[in-house]
Amino acid sequence: MRDARPAENTEPERGRALRRLRDQVAAEVAGGTPPxxxxxxxxxxxxxxxxxxxxxxxxxxxxxxxDLCRGYVADWPESAGVWGGLTASDRRAVERLKARSAPS
Incomplete structure (x- = not known):
């Protein structure tokens, strides 16, 4: 997972990031390899x-x-659902580990 969220952590930026992910999903579907x-x-x-x-x-x-999906959810946390191969519970566990290992 990435260490930091984008500098501009705004809803418009989140929307653009989600659109990029959805565009890639559409491209995979069009290419015959739907997720x-x-x-x-x-x-x-x-x-x-x-x-x-x-x-x-x-x-x-x-x-x-x-990787793209996991990167999206690392930058823009989602509280529910499966994203990038991680359940919501998995993502919370990763966040707890990151918090524990962060320098004080």
Whole structure:
């Protein structure tokens, strides 16, 4: 994950970042390699059920946009859903580890 959010942490910038991600998703679909979240939109990506979310996160690891998606959510945290192969719980755990390892 990235260490810092963009200097301009504003909603318009967040919207542009999300549009870039969506544009890449559309390009992958057009190129014949749709991401797993597009192939199976009901596959647990937004599920509150931890098992379903973990299955969805596992499917992300074969996605051509894994790094881009993970970068988006590192810069613009989402409180729910699977992003970049990480469940919301996974992302919170990463944030706790980063906080513990940060210099005082």
């Amino acid at each position: 797993p979240c597009v192939v199976d939109p009901e596959g647990g990506w937004t599920s509150a059920d931890l098992d379903a979310a973990e299955r969805a996160a596992s499917a992300c690891h074969r996605c051509p946009l894994l």
